[in-house]
Amino acid sequence: MKILILEPGAWGTALGILLSKRNEVSFWYGDKKLASKIDRFRENERLPGIKIPQKIFISPELEKGIKGLDLIIIASPSFNFRKILLKLERFEKLPPLLGIAKGIEKETLKLPSQIVEEIFDKISYAHLSGPGFAKEIVGGKSAKEVIASKNRTFLKKLKEIFSIRPLKIYTTTDLIGVQLAGAIKNALAIGISLVEANIQNPEIEKIQPKLIELGLKEMLKIGKAMGAKKETFLGPAGLEDLILTSTNPLSRNFQFGKNLYFNTEKMRQEIKERKITVEGFDNALSLYKLGKIHKLNLPMISEIYKVIYKRTSPEKTIKNLIKLTEACERG
Numbered sequence: 001m002k003i004l005i006l007e008p009g010a011w012g013t014a015l016g017i018l019l020s021k022r023n024e025v026s027f028w029y030g031d032k033k034l035a036s037k038i039d040r041f042r043e044n045e046r047l048p049g050i051k052i053p054q055k056i057f058i059s060p061e062l063e064k065g066i067k068g069l070d071l072i073i074i075a076s077p078s079f080n081f082r083k084i085l086l087k088l089e090r091f092e093k094l095p096p097l098l099g100i101a102k103g104i105e106k107e108t109l110k111l112p113s114q115i116v117e118e119i120f121d122k123i124s125y126a127h128l129s130g131p132g133f134a135k136e137i138v139g140g141k142s143a144k145e146v147i148a149s150k151n152r153t154f155l156k157k158l159k160e161i162f163s164i165r166p167l168k169i170y171t172t173t174d175l176i177g178v179q180l181a182g183a184i185k186n187a188l189a190i191g192i193s194l195v196e197a198n199i200q201n202p203e204i205e206k207i208q209p210k211l212i213e214l215g216l217k218e219m220l221k222i223g224k225a226m227g228a229k230k231e232t233f234l235g236p237a238g239l240e241d242l243i244l245t246s247t248n249p250l251s252r253n254f255q256f257g258k259n260l261y262f263n264t265e266k267m268r269q270e271i272k273e274r275k276i277t278v279e280g281f282d283n284a285l286s287l288y289k290l291g292k293i294h295k296l297n298l299p300m301i302s303e304i305y306k307v308i309y310k311r312t313s314p315e316k317t318i319k320n321l322i323k324l325t326e327a328c329e330r331g
Helices: 010-019 033-039 078-088 110-122 134-137 150-162 175-198 203-225 236-246 252-262 264-272 278-291 299-309 313-331
Strands: 002-006 022-027 058-060 071-072 097-099 126-127 143-147 167-172
Touching: 002 010, 002 126, 010 022, 010 134, 022 033, 022 126, 022 175, 033 058, 058 097, 071 078, 071 264, 078 110, 097 110, 110 175, 126 175, 126 252, 143 150, 143 175, 150 167, 167 264, 175 203, 175 236, 175 252, 175 278, 175 299, 175 313, 203 278, 203 299, 203 313, 236 252, 252 264, 252 278, 252 313, 278 299
Parallel strands: 002 022, 002 071, 022 058, 071 097, 097 126, 143 167
Antiparallel strands: 126 143
């Protein structure tokens, strides 16, 4: 198989390294200096300490890498997803596409698959999501990943391609659910880690599971309103990813939530300037808007939205989130 990965960060690089064991893999970066730097040092600064095999071709020239492809993986964050797709628009006879971003386009409230459909109409598209961290997975730690597509033949082919240790691949036709689950858990993780930053053990050990339970309920509400399957949110792409992202310091959304408590203004500014990539930041806004459109009661999403966009103090947000868990416990 000949596979091109567009704008790989940590996870895209890790997937590329794994896939290169059995496939011909190449990386493309729009930034010529970045492409040259990664090619020269064979390392992506978003995945430090992990060497990129020499057999992976790295280039800023899209025309050279796009011929004869079997699959294109779009690895850019959700806020750049449309921009990358538009670079492909001029090419004829594109291969199927696979996205790995965990986000919603905040300007249009569209999921990656909906943006693909808007631009390319009937091209085959799949989305990969699940719990795990790039550095651990490329180092050999087992990880469950879910691939979703409406095209069952494409889905079967992808399962064969991605069945590489240490990945354990599950498949589903619930394309909407898998994309939503990844986006929602990123936003929820910010709120859960914000509370953890302020509350010490053993109290946090009691509150944290309640916040995750409350978050899952809101995830299910959004999923139902948008036509997703309930079981998608109860599996690896939903609950399992939510638990991992909300409790593990390796998660960028977890780190952002904690840092938001200790240095609120700095974190708000850095994310707005895109100095750091935290999908949950934009997702909180998108999910808040979707909640209003679908007339959903999403108190946890609402609190996370307010602390980021309405300048509610982290201290007040933490108190409100804890009150929500208490109210939920009372039924």
